[in-house]
Amino acid sequence: MDMGNILTVASGKGGCAKTTTVMILAANLAAQGFKVAVVDADRNQSFAGWHAAAYEGPPLTCRSEVDHIKVVDLAAELAEDHDVVLVDTAGFENLTAASAIGMADHVLIPCMPDRGSVLETMRTSQQVGSLSKAARRSIPYSVVLTRWKPRGLSERATLESLQEEKISPLQQSFGDLADFAKMSFSGMVPISGKVGQQASSLIAELVAKGAIPNTPARGVAA
Amino acid sequence: MSNFKPKRVSGADLAAQISDATRNTPAAVVTHIRPEPPPASPVVEAANTQVNFKVTAAFADLIAEEATKAGSTRRFFARLMRDAGYAVPEADVNPPEGRRRGRKGG
Numbered sequence: 001m002d003m004g005n006i007l008t009v010a011s012g013k014g015g016c017a018k019t020t021t022v023m024i025l026a027a028n029l030a031a032q033g034f035k036v037a038v039v040d041a042d043r044n045q046s047f048a049g050w051h052a053a054a055y056e057g058p059p060l061t062c063r064s065e066v067d068h069i070k071v072v073d074l075a076a077e078l079a080e081d082h083d084v085v086l087v088d089t090a091g092f093e094n095l096t097a098a099s100a101i102g103m104a105d106h107v108l109i110p111c112m113p114d115r116g117s118v119l120e121t122m123r124t125s126q127q128v129g130s131l132s133k134a135a136r137r138s139i140p141y142s143v144v145l146t147r148w149k150p151r152g153l154s155e156r157a158t159l160e161s162l163q164e165e166k167i168s169p170l171q172q173s174f175g176d177l178a179d180f181a182k183m184s185f186s187g188m189v190p191i192s193g194k195v196g197q198q199a200s201s202l203i204a205e206l207v208a209k210g211a212i213p214n215t216p217a218r219g220v221a222a
Numbered sequence: 223m224s225n226f227k228p229k230r231v232s233g234a235d236l237a238a239q240i241s242d243a244t245r246n247t248p249a250a251v252v253t254h255i256r257p258e259p260p261p262a263s264p265v266v267e268a269a270n271t272q273v274n275f276k277v278t279a280a281f282a283d284l285i286a287e288e289a290t291k292a293g294s295t296r297r298f299f300a301r302l303m304r305d306a307g308y309a310v311p312e313a314d315v316n317p318p319e320g321r322r323r324g325r326k327g328g
């Protein structure tokens with residue numbers, strides 16, 4: 001059987017919704033029948049802690065690994081029997097995140113509408129480029145806009161700055177919605193409604209880019 | 223759309239490949255780049271050295287708050303440094319309980 005895809009969520013910007021993005025994607029992919037594993041590679045263990053204490057939804061495999069060498073071997077092992085392996089990384093440039101980018105089939109960079117977020121998005125995209133060169137293979141990446149208000153001023157400035165850097169974000173963004181923060185307490189990830197729709201169409205875009213397999217090949221995680 | 227996935231490299235190989243690109247990148251956990259710390263002395267050394275220093279009031283408050291959570295200021299610093307990869311004596315990380323000066327009886 002074909003290997004599953006490793007999708008690393010990274011940004012040097014702390015608090016730009018990396019973990020939230022992993023939560024949303026993991027639960028929604030699992031709800032669509034994908035066999036999903038998450039590797040929590042952030043020493044703050046916010047995904048793993050949430051998964052253990054609060055998560056209520058379709059089953060996922062969740063493993064923690066912050067070592068920059070072991071994380072690569074773990075993700076490769078999980079990719080053998082999962083459709084998608086999502087890797088959550090820490091919000092500062094560190095070796096483990098660099099490995100997680102270096103091993104990824106696709107890197108997803110969340111970007112909030114503020115200047116710091118834009119700068120870190122650029123820096124992270126350059127880091128993907130230099131790691132891709134070092135690993136001698138192309139590592140595609142996408143930018144997903146998060147906490148996004150459709151007609152906001154800082155949103156417009158963010159888009160302009162990204163365009164100047166020739167970065168075109170994914171069409172689908174995550175809105176600035178209380179539901180995202182709520183699920184961090186309730187453990188219930190929306191798979192329908194506004195958030196669920198945003199997740200589904202983001203997943204469709206990622207599938208079109210080859211970041212996620214077309215169809216689940218393995219059925220849900222045990 | 224491309225579903226082409228080259229054979230995956232091992233963690234050790236990838237680390238070697240990207241070592242130049244990550245020359246200045248800090249580890250996520252300091253322990254992993256430090257050489258093995260020397261084993262802490264098995265002999266439990268008595269705490270007989272006083273440490274004190276001046277800090278801003280705001281920092282003092284922060285230390286006090288965290289120290290309360292950790293059990294004591296000594297424990298708080300000891301844990302912090304052990305987590306950062308330093309060889310902190312076990313006696314400072316987990317000091318023997320309840321031997322406070324001025325405790326009556328016993």
Ligand SMILES: Nc1ncnc2c1ncn2[C@@H]1O[C@H](COP(=O)(O)OP(=O)(O)OP(=O)(O)O)[C@@H](O)[C@H]1O
Pocket residue numbers: 013014015016017018019020021042046089090091092146147148174175176177178180181182184
């Ligand atoms: N679309 C959104 N709308 C509203 N709140 C959001 C949204 N996305 C994330 N948040 C909130 O923003 C905060 C930070 O999100 P999150 O923990 O996912 O960021 P992170 O990038 O993983 O942070 P770190 O760098 O610390 O790991 C959380 O409180 C989360 O609930």
Ligand SMILES: [Mg+2]
Pocket residue numbers: 018019020042046088089090091
């Ligand atoms: Mg996080």
